[in-house]
Amino acid sequence: MERKERIGILTGGGDCPGLNAAIRATAKTAIQAGYEVIGIRDGWEGLLYDKNEILDNIKTSEIIDRGGTILGTSRFSPFQIEGGPQLVFGEFKKLGLESLVVLGGDGTLSITSRLFKMGLPVIGIPKTIDNDVKETDYTIGFQTAVQIATDALDRLRSTAESHHRVMLLEVMGRHAGWIATYAGMANGADAILIPEIPLDEEKMEELCRMVKARSKRGRKFSIIVVAEGTKLEGQTIKRSSDITKNEKADRFGDIGKTIGKIIEEKTDLETRVSSLDYIQRGGTPVAYDRNLATTFGVRAVELIKEKKYGEMTALKGNRITSVPLEKVADGIKTVNLNVYRIAKIFFG
Numbered sequence: 001m002e003r004k005e006r007i008g009i010l011t012g013g014g015d016c017p018g019l020n021a022a023i024r025a026t027a028k029t030a031i032q033a034g035y036e037v038i039g040i041r042d043g044w045e046g047l048l049y050d051k052n053e054i055l056d057n058i059k060t061s062e063i064i065d066r067g068g069t070i071l072g073t074s075r076f077s078p079f080q081i082e083g084g085p086q087l088v089f090g091e092f093k094k095l096g097l098e099s100l101v102v103l104g105g106d107g108t109l110s111i112t113s114r115l116f117k118m119g120l121p122v123i124g125i126p127k128t129i130d131n132d133v134k135e136t137d138y139t140i141g142f143q144t145a146v147q148i149a150t151d152a153l154d155r156l157r158s159t160a161e162s163h164h165r166v167m168l169l170e171v172m173g174r175h176a177g178w179i180a181t182y183a184g185m186a187n188g189a190d191a192i193l194i195p196e197i198p199l200d201e202e203k204m205e206e207l208c209r210m211v212k213a214r215s216k217r218g219r220k221f222s223i224i225v226v227a228e229g230t231k232l233e234g235q236t237i238k239r240s241s242d243i244t245k246n247e248k249a250d251r252f253g254d255i256g257k258t259i260g261k262i263i264e265e266k267t268d269l270e271t272r273v274s275s276l277d278y279i280q281r282g283g284t285p286v287a288y289d290r291n292l293a294t295t296f297g298v299r300a301v302e303l304i305k306e307k308k309y310g311e312m313t314a315l316k317g318n319r320i321t322s323v324p325l326e327k328v329a330d331g332i333k334t335v336n337l338n339v340y341r342i343a344k345i346f347f348g
Contacts, residue, residue, distance in 0.1 A: 003036075003096070004034060004035060004036040005034070005035050005036070005098045006035065006036045006037070006038055006095065006096050006097045006098055007026075007030045007035045007036070007037050007038070007097065007098060007099055007100070007101060007301075007304060008037075008038045008039075008040050008047070008052075008092070008095065008097045008099070008100040008101065009023055009026055009027065009037060009038070009039055009040065009055065009071065009100075009101045009103070010039075010040035010041075010043055010044065010046060010047065010071060010100065010101075010102055010103070011023070011043060011069040011071050011072075011073045011102075011103045011104070011127075012043040012044060012073060012074065012075070012076075012102060012103070012104040012107075012108035012111070013043070013073065013075055013104050013105045013107055013108045013127075013128070014073070014075075014105070014128070014129075014281060015067070015068045015069055015073055015281055015282070016127050016128060016129045016140060016141030016144075016145070016281055017067050017129075017140075017141050017144035017145070017281070017282070017283060017284065017285030017286070017289055018127065018140040018141050018144065018285040018289035018290060018292065018293040019068065019069040019073075019103060019127060019140065019141075019293070020063040020064065020066045020067070020068070020069060020070055021063070021064045021065075021140075021285060021289070021290045021293035021294055021297075022103055022125055022127065022140055022293035022294070022296055022297045023039070023055070023060060023063070023069065023070060023071065023103070023297070024060045024061075024063050024064050024294075024297070025293060025294040025295075025296070025297025025298055026101050026125075026297035026298075026300050026301060027039075027055045027056075027057075027059075027060040027297075028057060028060055029297060029298050029301040030301045030304070031056070031057060033301060033305060035098075035301075035304075036054065037054065037055040037056075038052050038053070038054060038055065038095055038097065039052060039053050039054070039055040039059075039070075039071045040052050040071065040100075041053065041071050041072045042071070042072040042073065042074045042076075043072075043073050043074040043075070043076055043108070044074070044076050044077060044078050044088065044111065045074045045076040046071075046072070047078075047088055047091050047092070047100075048076075048078060048084065048087050048088060048091060050091065050094075052095065064290055064294075065284050065285065065290065066284070067282050067283045067284055067285065068282065069103075075107070077107075077111050078111070078115070079111065079114070085114075085115060085118055088115060088120065089118075089119070089120065092120065098121065098304070099121040099122065099123060099304045099309060100120065100121065100122045100123070101122075101123050101124075101125060101300050101301075101304070102122055102123070102124050102125070103124075103125045103127050103140070104124065104125075104126075104127065104128075105126070105127060105128030105130065105132070105133060105139070106128070106132060106133050106134075106328070106329075106331075106332050109124045109126065109133065109312060109325060109328050109329060110328075110329040112124050112325060113310075113325035113326050113328065113329040114329070116309065116310040116325055117310075117326075121307075121309040121310075122309060122310065122325070123300045123303050123304060123308075123309065123311060123312070123313070124311070124312035124313070124325050124328065125140070125293075125296045125297070125300055125312070125313050126139040126140065126296075126312060126313070126314065126328070127139055127140035127141050127293075128140075128141060128142070129141040129142055129144070129145035129172060129179065129280055129281055130142070130172060130173055130174070130175075130176055130178060130179065131176070131178035131179070131333070132175060132176040132178065132332040132333050132334070133312075133328060133332070133333060134327060134328050134330065134331065134332065134333045135312065135314050135323040135327050135328050135333075136312070136313075136314035136315050136316070136323070137314075137315045137316060137317070138292060138315050140285075140289055140292055140293045140296065141281070141285070141289060142178065142179070142289070143286055143288040143289050143292075144283075144284075144285045144286045144288075144289045145171075145172070145179050145280045145281070146178075146179055146182045146183050146186070147286050148276065148279060148280050148283070149169070149171045149179055149180075149183035149225070149276060149280060150183045150186045150187055152169055152274070152276055153169055153183060153184070153186075153187035153189060153223060153225060154187060156169055156223060156274060157187065157221075157223055160221035160222070160223060160272075161220075161221045163221075163270070164215075164220040164221055164269075164270070165221055165269070165270045165271065165272055166211055166221065166222045166224065166260070166263055166264070166267070166269050166270070166271040166272070167221070167222070167223055167224070167271075167272050167273075167274070168224045168225070168226055168256050168259060168260045168263075168271070168272070168273045168274070169223075169224070169225050169226070169256070169273075169274050169275070169276065170225075170226050170227075170228055170254060170255065170256030170257075170273065170274070170275040170276070171183065171225060171226070171227060171228065171275075171276055171280060172227070172228055172276070172277075172280050172281075173194065173195065173227030173228055173229055174195070174228060174229040175195055175229050175332055175334070176194075176195060176196065176227075176229075176332055176333065176334045176335055177192070177193075177194025177195055177196055177227035177229070177230070177335050177340075178335055179227065179280070180192050180193065180194050180225045180226065180227040181194060181335050181339060181340050181343055182339075183225060184225040184343055185339075185342065185343035185346075187223065187225070188223075188346055189223045189224060189225045189343075189347075190210070190211070190214065190222045190223050190224060190347055190348055191207055191210065191211075191222070191224045191225075191347050191348075192224075192225050192226075192340070192343055192344070192347075193207075193224065193225070193226040193227065193230045193259070194227045194229075194230060194335055194340070195227055195229035195230055195231060195334075196334050196335050196337065196340075197340075198230075198231040198232075198233055199230060199231065199232045199233060199259070200233045201233070204232070204259075204262060205266075207224075207263070208262070208263055208266040208267050210222075210347065210348045211224075211263060211267050211269060212267045212269070213348070214348060215267070215269060222269075224259075224263075226255060226256050226259060228254070228255060228256075229255075230255050230259075232255065232258060232259065254275065256273045256274075256275055257273050260272070260273040292315065295313075295320045296313040296320070299313045299320050299321075299322065300313055303322055308322065310324060310325050310326070311323065311324060311325065312324075312325050312328050
């Protein structure tokens with residue numbers, strides 16, 4: 001019997017809601033098209049060290065609503081070790097793959113782009129709660145993270161109002177404040193702090209004046225959302241994910257706690273800080289992410305059938321399309337400041 005052509009699938013970088021929906025859609029669409037599908041476990045590491053399994057209709061059923069990734073993931077890059085890319089090509093050939101579908105954020109997709117330039121037939125699917133991948137309006141996982149952050153802000157609002165407190169919520173976003181902007185706008189937050197707009201002394205003073213003015217006119221609570229990568233000029237702030245095991249477990253130094261302390265000192269208003277941390281990345285994907293992941297998975301297989309390798313699936317307006325990976329690998333997508341300005345209308 002003639003052997004079926006094989007497609008590989010792997011997930012790299014951090015997990016996010018919607019990955020399993022994309023794996024399901026890619027695998028089932030490929031199987032219907034006559035391909036055999038190989039799942040590579042633990043990202044690029046699995047391709048180097050022969051960790052894989054055949055994905056069939058049974059293994060990829062009942063997973064559309066599951067968080068995380070059934071394939072596992074890692075931040076390993078084949079470029080980290082000597083001869084790593086050559087090992088990738090060797091294992092790719094050994095598995096008899098025709099092409100490889102890679103689900104990743106900007107880091108994983110940059111690796112994918114480099115390997116494509118070396119001759120590896122790949123298709124990218126953008127996933128990251130940070131929504132900072134270029135050339136696509138939204139990435140898999142973003143809308144779920146925004147919903148989780150919005151729900152948290154809504155809950156903090158009732159406590160803030162009851163206790164007359166300033167409440168800060170720190171959300172993910174190392175280099176781009178998409179989650180903070182969209183969740184803050186949805187909640188009607190009184191201030192949104194993002195990496196794209198550094199906080200200098202004047203802006204910090206303005207923030208404190210706004211909070212105090214709200215209190216004086218009878219609005220005795222404030223809600224502030226801050227992205228973890230927000231820059232406070234004149235201070236070095238470590239993100240919680242950067243702090244080593246040998247440092248204090250209470251993680252003083254996070255940007256939310258630092259700003260909260262300054263606000264309390266300058267306004268004499270009771271201030272509390274919460275951090276969603278990894279909660280944003282886990283759990284059930286919202287319907288939007290399930291549908292986006294599904295359409296991306298179908299489009300990825302279409303690109304393979306058309307042999308349009310070196311492309312990434314993308315959302316442009318209401319169209320599912322594709323863009324060259326080399327465009328995606330060129331930096332990150334920062335917050336559209338026109339959207340931020342809309343949110344800012346309602347500050348204070």
